[in-house]
Amino acid sequence: MEIFNKTQKEIARRIGPESNLSNWRDWKWQLKHSIKTIEKFELLTGINIPPEEKSDLKKTLERFPLSITPYYLSLIDTSNYKNDPVFKQSFANVNELTVLKTDMKDPLSEDLDSPVEGITHRYPDRVLFHVSNICSMYCRHCTRKRKVGDLDSIPDKEQLRKGIEYIKNTPTVRDVLLSGGDPFMLSDSYLDWLLSEIHAIPHVEVIRIGTRMPVVLPYRITDGLVEVLKKHQPLWINTHFNHPREITASSREALAKLADAGFPLGNQSVLLADVNDCPRIMKTLVHKLVQNRVRPYYLYQCDLSEGLAHFRTPIGKGIEIMESLIGHTSGFAVPTYVVDAPGGGGKIPLMPNYIISWSTNKVILRNYEGIITTYTEPESYVSKFCDRDCENCNLDLKLDEPDEMKSIGIEKLLSDSDKTISLIPNHNARHERRDNE
Numbered sequence: 001m002e003i004f005n006k007t008q009k010e011i012a013r014r015i016g017p018e019s020n021l022s023n024w025r026d027w028k029w030q031l032k033h034s035i036k037t038i039e040k041f042e043l044l045t046g047i048n049i050p051p052e053e054k055s056d057l058k059k060t061l062e063r064f065p066l067s068i069t070p071y072y073l074s075l076i077d078t079s080n081y082k083n084d085p086v087f088k089q090s091f092a093n094v095n096e097l098t099v100l101k102t103d104m105k106d107p108l109s110e111d112l113d114s115p116v117e118g119i120t121h122r123y124p125d126r127v128l129f130h131v132s133n134i135c136s137m138y139c140r141h142c143t144r145k146r147k148v149g150d151l152d153s154i155p156d157k158e159q160l161r162k163g164i165e166y167i168k169n170t171p172t173v174r175d176v177l178l179s180g181g182d183p184f185m186l187s188d189s190y191l192d193w194l195l196s197e198i199h200a201i202p203h204v205e206v207i208r209i210g211t212r213m214p215v216v217l218p219y220r221i222t223d224g225l226v227e228v229l230k231k232h233q234p235l236w237i238n239t240h241f242n243h244p245r246e247i248t249a250s251s252r253e254a255l256a257k258l259a260d261a262g263f264p265l266g267n268q269s270v271l272l273a274d275v276n277d278c279p280r281i282m283k284t285l286v287h288k289l290v291q292n293r294v295r296p297y298y299l300y301q302c303d304l305s306e307g308l309a310h311f312r313t314p315i316g317k318g319i320e321i322m323e324s325l326i327g328h329t330s331g332f333a334v335p336t337y338v339v340d341a342p343g344g345g346g347k348i349p350l351m352p353n354y355i356i357s358w359s360t361n362k363v364i365l366r367n368y369e370g371i372i373t374t375y376t377e378p379e380s381y382v383s384k385f386c387d388r389d390c391e392n393c394n395l396d397l398k399l400d401e402p403d404e405m406k407s408i409g410i411e412k413l414l415s416d417s418d419k420t421i422s423l424i425p426n427h428n429a430r431h432e433r434r435d436n437e
């Protein structure tokens with residue numbers, strides 16, 4: 001297994017005489033030597049950025065700082081860097097300064113839906129907990145681009161306690177998603193403390209960690225870290241591979257450590273123009289992921305954050321990719337394609353259409369090959385009126401805890417127990433006329 005290739009040896013040599021290959025796998029050494037300037041980028045890669053581009057690039061870096069780990073830098077194909085998917089995800093592009101009228105600082109309204117510092121509470125039963133303000137690499141397509149480099153720190157215990165207290169006081173929260181920044185920027189002992197505090201809350205059933213470390217700094221996944229994490233099961237880990245080129249000997253090793261330790265692994269990709277907006281690239285990526293025991297979880301439509309215009313594709317590109325995956329490959333290799341709703345509505349799944357038509361007893365469907373088929377619906381199905389009286393229901397699920405009685409959203413329209421027949425946006429003019437009468 002090749003861990004140190006020629007490029008990596010050359011980069012390590014250029015970083016300085018005190019560095020040698022025994023440091024290469026030390027994640028703190030990698031962080032200390034992260035590439036933050038154009039000059040250092042040029043020095044370590046041997047790439048010469050055209051002089052006429054430099055002043056605009058510097059302006060870009062003032063607004064959106066640069067940080068690339070030597071490891072991630074070593075994945076760039078220097079002979080064709082302009083087309084390189086690793087280069088495009090990590091090196092600044094002057095197009096980041098183009099802000100469209102429809103772009104937003106915080107398109108997902110994460111700050112508005114924040115009841116206390118560090119928490120975004122959007123869905124009924126789960127919260128996003130921002131436990132780190134920093135990342136080992138600054139992805140150029142970051143949805144939280146507004147915050148990158150603002151606060152170069154890890155929140156102290158006092159700050160994190162505010163989030164922990166909120167979770168403690170909110171019994172509906174059963175799933176806590178640690179994000180940031182990258183939670184694995186926290187030290188092993190700090191993570192140990194944080195995970196203990198959260199798991200000690202009786203209503204928290206699972207914790208998830210979202211991290212890009214296996215992709216951009218796989219050496220962070222040390223045996224010591226894995227030992228700490230193992231104390232806090234059930235723990236799910238989601239990472240962020242966007243291109244098959246990111247799957248290397250080092251990242252495979254990191255993923256294997258996590259999978260061997262028993263953490264279910266997922267991957268969240270972002271659909272990025274000129275990086276992975278291609279059915280073949282995506283299919284290769286999902287195949288490589290499942291080979292490494294990582295389940296493709298989400299494929300995100302690129303958010304409307306400022307500075308990302310050049311990365312966005314039409315939604316049709318995502319549908320085309322989904323069309324090329326569903327049925328064509330293993331079901332567990334197919335992610336869910338989602339748009340994170342601008343304004344904070346959460347993730348909305350999108351799919352090609354498989355229902356062609358419908359009558360009272362037949363549904364006409366098409367499959368991935370284009371075959372059109374008929375599913376005949378049952379004649380004898382007796383619809384049960386559900387008043388949510390589970391105690392007296394003959395389905396007798398014997399659930400320990402009865403489900404929340406209140407339904408929300410479309411679920412409410414479908415239920416028998418709720419009299420609501422339509423959901424009406426606030427300030428609907430027609431309804432306001434009625435109220436005024």
Ligand SMILES: *Cc1c(COP(=O)(O)O)cnc(C)c1O
Pocket residue numbers: 120121122123126127128177347
């Ligand atoms: C994505 C997200 C979650 C988790 O959503 P899942 O669909 O359960 O993975 C939770 N909270 C916020 C704010 C999110 O953006």
